[in-house]
Amino acid sequence: MVIKYFATLRDVTNIKEENLHLPPMMLSDLIQHLCGKYGKSFEKWVSCDHGGYGALSVFLVNGRDYRSLDGYETKLKDGDEISIFPPVAGG
Numbered sequence: 001m002v003i004k005y006f007a008t009l010r011d012v013t014n015i016k017e018e019n020l021h022l023p024p025m026m027l028s029d030l031i032q033h034l035c036g037k038y039g040k041s042f043e044k045w046v047s048c049d050h051g052g053y054g055a056l057s058v059f060l061v062n063g064r065d066y067r068s069l070d071g072y073e074t075k076l077k078d079g080d081e082i083s084i085f086p087p088v089a090g091g
Contacts, residue, residue: 001076003034004083012042021078027059028072030082045086056087 004017022033035043046057059066060083066074076082 001030001078002081003030004081006083006085007088008086009042009045009084012045013038022076024075024077026072027061027066027074027076027082030076031059031072046084058085059083060085 001020001022002017003020005013005015010016022030025033031046035047060081061069061074061076062081063083066072
């Protein structure tokens with residue numbers, strides 16, 4: 001899977017993207033894996049479980065919004081591209 005990070009998440013991970021070789025899983029499993037890898041500063045931007053901004057983050061799976069798929073239960077497989085956009089402000 002190719003994981004692409006945008007905005008604040010690039011600062012948190014110190015990378016723009018990475019290629020992970022993981023077994024098939026759901027999007028929620030990937031989020032949990034990445035939270036374990038990058039810690040609390042990452043978790044607050046992508047996880048809804050701990051009162052952070054996660055509910056506002058957008059996940060694209062192969063260019064499609066996860067909410068138009070199966071939400072957090074969207075099945076992922078090797079070769080998928082996941083883009084993660086944390087909430088941003090501006091005007």
